[in-house]
Amino acid sequence: MAKFKYRMQNILDIKLKLESQAKVAYGIAEQEYRSQQQKLQELMVRRMHYEKQLKELMNGVMDIKEINHTKGAVDSMKVLVRRQMMEVHRAEKELEKARNELNEIMQDRKMHEKLREKAFAQFQQELLAEEGKAIDGLVSYTYNANK
Numbered sequence: 001m002a003k004f005k006y007r008m009q010n011i012l013d014i015k016l017k018l019e020s021q022a023k024v025a026y027g028i029a030e031q032e033y034r035s036q037q038q039k040l041q042e043l044m045v046r047r048m049h050y051e052k053q054l055k056e057l058m059n060g061v062m063d064i065k066e067i068n069h070t071k072g073a074v075d076s077m078k079v080l081v082r083r084q085m086m087e088v089h090r091a092e093k094e095l096e097k098a099r100n101e102l103n104e105i106m107q108d109r110k111m112h113e114k115l116r117e118k119a120f121a122q123f124q125q126e127l128l129a130e131e132g133k134a135i136d137g138l139v140s141y142t143y144n145a146n147k
Helices: 009-059 064-146
Strands: none
Touching: 009 064
16 A cells, blocks of 8 residues: 655654744743733832831931932832843744744644645555556456456
8 A cells, every 4th residue: 555755744854843942932931921010019118118218217307318218119120120021022022923923833834744735645546556557457357357
């Protein structure tokens, strides 16, 4: 019996490898995005802590040096939060880019798999046609041999 051999199997294999690489890249981008979000959350918590501390200092005994120090900490935390928001935004763009690349590669792979399925269906049709010819030849041979 004939064996099916897809002539563009090497291309399909390459597409599968590219897809697995794109999945890894997407996973790394997603991990980076989550990490940046976590850092942002931590900075916001620290900023809220400093703001709470500043309010307590304003209500209690006035220690100007401590109030100025805490105001400086709040201001520096605001700057750090803004920077981290930009990092989160950058990581989000990278994640979206990786997602789009993965989608493109997956569509390309699916297209090649459909082409392979069509080639296999055509191979099966050809195989059935050959079997039909062989059976017809065998039947006509036995019919003619009996005469």
